[in-house]
Amino acid sequence: MGNVYKYHNANLDKFFAIKMLATTNFSDSAYKRFVMEGRAASRLKHNNLLTVHDLGLTEDHQPYMVMDFFEGTTLADILRQGVKLNDAEILEIFIQSCDGMAYAHENGIIHRDLKPNNILISGIETKNLHVAIFDFGISKVLDDTSFDVTKVGEVFGSPLYMSPEQWGSAPLDARSDIYSLGCTFYELLTGAAPFTSQSVYELAHKHTTEKPMDIKEASMGRHYPPAITDAVYRMLEKDPALRPSSMTEVKALLTRIDVLPASQPQSSQALAGKNSEVLKTYLFSALAIVSIAVIAFVVYSSLYQPTSHDAYVGQAQRPDKQTTAPPVAPLASIDPPKITAQQIAAVAKKKEGDDMPMFMRQIGNNLTAIDLNGYAIRDSNLVELKRDAFLRRLRISETSIGDAGLRIIGKLPNLDTLHADHTALTNDGLKYLEKLPLKELSVSRNNLDATGLKKIAKIQSITDLSIPENPVRDSDLKHLAPLKKIKYLHLDKTQITDEGVKTVVEMFPELEEFHARNIDSVTGKSLKYLAKAPKLRRLTLSGCKIPALELREFFATNKKVEDIRNHIETMMLDFTDVR
Known part of the structure; x- marks a missing residue:
């Protein structure tokens, strides 16, 4: 084909x-x-x-x-x-x-x-x-x-x-x-x-x-x-x-x-x-x-030699x-x-060449990444993590980990990536992360508000922040002003408006990628603010109240910006007469 x-x-x-x-x-x-x-x-x-x-x-x-x-x-x-x-x-x-x-x-x-x-x-x-x-x-x-x-x-x-x-x-x-x-x-x-x-x-x-x-x-x-x-x-x-x-x-x-x-x-x-x-x-x-x-x-003219790629087409009813389709089973x-502290401890002590559970990754003798997404774990299961000075990436999304677990995580000296979406953490528990050298933090669906954002703002090393599906409003965003290194920001399904988009552009001059999907209060007015973002390269506003024509005009004018989602969908209007 x-x-x-x-x-x-x-x-x-x-x-x-x-x-x-x-x-x-x-x-x-x-x-x-x-x-x-x-x-x-x-x-x-x-x-x-x-x-x-x-x-x-x-x-x-x-x-x-x-x-x-x-x-x-x-x-x-x-x-x-x-x-x-x-x-x-x-x-x-x-x-x-x-x-x-x-x-x-x-x-x-x-x-x-x-x-x-x-x-x-x-x-x-x-x-x-x-x-x-x-x-x-x-x-x-x-x-x-x-x-x-x-x-x-x-x-x-x-x-x-x-x-x-x-x-x-x-x-x-x-x-x-x-x-x-x-x-x-x-x-x-x-x-x-x-x-x-x-x-x-x-x-x-x-x-x-x-x-x-x-x-x-x-x-x-x-x-x-x-x-x-x-x-x-x-x-x-x-x-x-x-x-x-x-x-x-x-x-x-x-x-x-x-x-x-x-x-x-x-x-x-x-x-x-x-x-x-x-x-x-x-x-x-x-x-x-x-x-x-x-x-x-x-x-x-500079492309390489092609390789063929075909799909079979048959005849039947x-x-x-x-x-x-029926909804995907939650x-x-x-x-x-289930996972226990003993399992984490056992892997943390293993040497290169030993067998290792798939949720653990190590480089040489050092445990560097753990993915516990969806596991039936408790805060106490994380106690062994405090012994690992080499752990850099941790995922605990869709678990019951709460503030006590964050307190343990907060003692990991080299952690730079944490995904904790839809957990039991609270606004107050985020204080335990303030001293971490985090570059990437994802805490969607945790009912966070201004109180939590104030604590996140103290982690000034963050470059990639994801806080979708939290009750975050325009006024709450201002608390993130200290995060001058932000390059990637995800605010899908929050409560921001066009003014919130304006605040984002003004506060984060290094912003390269911005997600604000499925927000009824974001309209075409936000496009004039986004046009002023000096380093913006990737954008998605699908599900917002922005007419397709306005989006097309925005991307036509701002050719440096790629529409991650809407660009292809709105382009389809140009294809309908092709034969």
């Missing part, structure tokens, strides 16, 4: 990928699928998904999109090359894939074409695996029918990985993606897809009626932890009601593994440990989310395009894994 080019932006000294339709003589449906891919991927900013940053037309009216560049290979190539992965590496690929798709589903997007060719992997040689899912060209945006490309009698997908629903007339939701990802997981475990045939019709019959071969038998006797195989079997249930209800539930199933087989090779930086209660579902990535300014297509509906 398209060609992908590697592009180096000299001004930013960064590489990006530019995808183009293979020819200027493209069909209307091909064009719409291309736009749908860009539109869907532009909504997704997640470490395990490739984000689209820009969408446009060349001077020859050839559609292109600019996306993250990923230095890696597809899972399909890894399978073809026969690369041997141990259980920990396989599990890490599973979990990161679930992380990315859980985020997509939570944002109302179903992929509909998950397969090894659409999953990128890097870091196998360095034992620092990173997974990125891409190609949302036939995805379904549940809250958007303006570019729906499906018709009765048409089905989009890849036959080896299509769910029973995709072959028939049943409605599609997130569980269809769970089935397709289950087929992919099965192939990673066994070396072959669960069902194969030279006939598309026979494949349809197998996917809708037959059970896959036992994984141990299909893998020539290789033994995997039961939690892995059981999770895959559940993902491959014919009846969507019998599958896990969400990718979050799939992760929960995978992270109940206690012990990896001793026969499997372990690297010096193994991502899974023996005799631990659980393995955590998320891993800090060393890669930052790529953000770029809008790229003009005058660079076309399409489901009702008005069908929407994290609270799944028993969260």
Whole structure:
């Protein structure tokens, strides 16, 4: 369907990928699928998904999109090359894939074409695996029918990985993606897809009626932890009601593994440990989310040789395009894994080469990052952290950690990143963080107000602050004035108005990225203030009371600023007459 080019932006000294339709003589449906891919991927900013940053037309009216560049290979190539992965590496690929798709589903997007060719992997040689899912060209945006490309009698997908629903007339939701990802997981475990045939019709019959071969038998006797195989079997249930209800539930199933087989090779930086209660579902990535300014297509002549990228299109009956997916199962509906102070202490004492739970990361002999998001932990579980002088990153979001836990965290001398979204902390508890060298702080959904912001303002090293979904008002923002180093500010779903936006611009001269989504009291008036922000490069105001025309005029006038979300959506008006 398209060609992908590697592009180096000299001004930013960064590489990006530019995808183009293979020819200027493209069909209307091909064009719409291309736009749908860009539109869907532009909504997704997640470490395990490739984000689209820009969408446009060349001077020859050839559609292109600019996306993250990923230095890696597809899972399909890894399978073809026969690369041997141990259980920990396989599990890490599973979990990161679930992380990315859980985020997509939570944002109302179903992929509909998950397969090894659409999953990128890097870091196998360095034992620092990173997974990125891409190609949302036939995805379904549940809250958007303006570019729906499906018709009765048409089905989009890849036959080896299509769910029973995709072959028939049943409605599609997130569980269809769970089935397709289950087929992919099965192939990673066994070396072959669960069902194969030279006939598309026979494949349809197998996917809708037959059970896959036992994984141990299909893998020539290789033994995997039961939690892995059981999770895959559940993902491959014919009846969507019998599958896990969400990718979050799939992760929960995978992270109940206690012990990896001793026969499997372990690297010096193994991502899974023996005799631990659980393995955590998320891993800090060393890669930052790529953000770029809008790229003009005058660079076309400097692009590299293209590589082809195609999607299969078959024929069958399409489901009702008005069908929407059931809500994603909330994290609270799944028993969260538990962790103890002893586990933290044990890992903190481990030397390089020892097995290590996935929620811990270390460099050499030093523990540097811990991700406890979603764990059933208490403040007392953190007591061992005070002994670690090397810990730099900590995530405790979606936990019951409160002020007592913050008091312990406040004694970590080198902590520079803390994510504590939706916890039990209070405004008063933030005082324990005042002496930390924090650069990045995220405390959304904690009912913080002016009292809490006053305490945050004492952490003058902060450059990245996220306080969405707190009852923060215009007058409260003024308490953050001491934070002169702020470059990234996230105020989604707060109570600010246009005056608050004005205050932000005046207080933070170093501001490069600003998020203020879904705020009814922010209007087009705020744009004149944002135009005065000298270093602003990335902006999102989706869901605010700003007419699309005013947004387009703003970005046309302020070309240095990239609209992270709205730019692509408003551009669609320019594409409707393209043939």
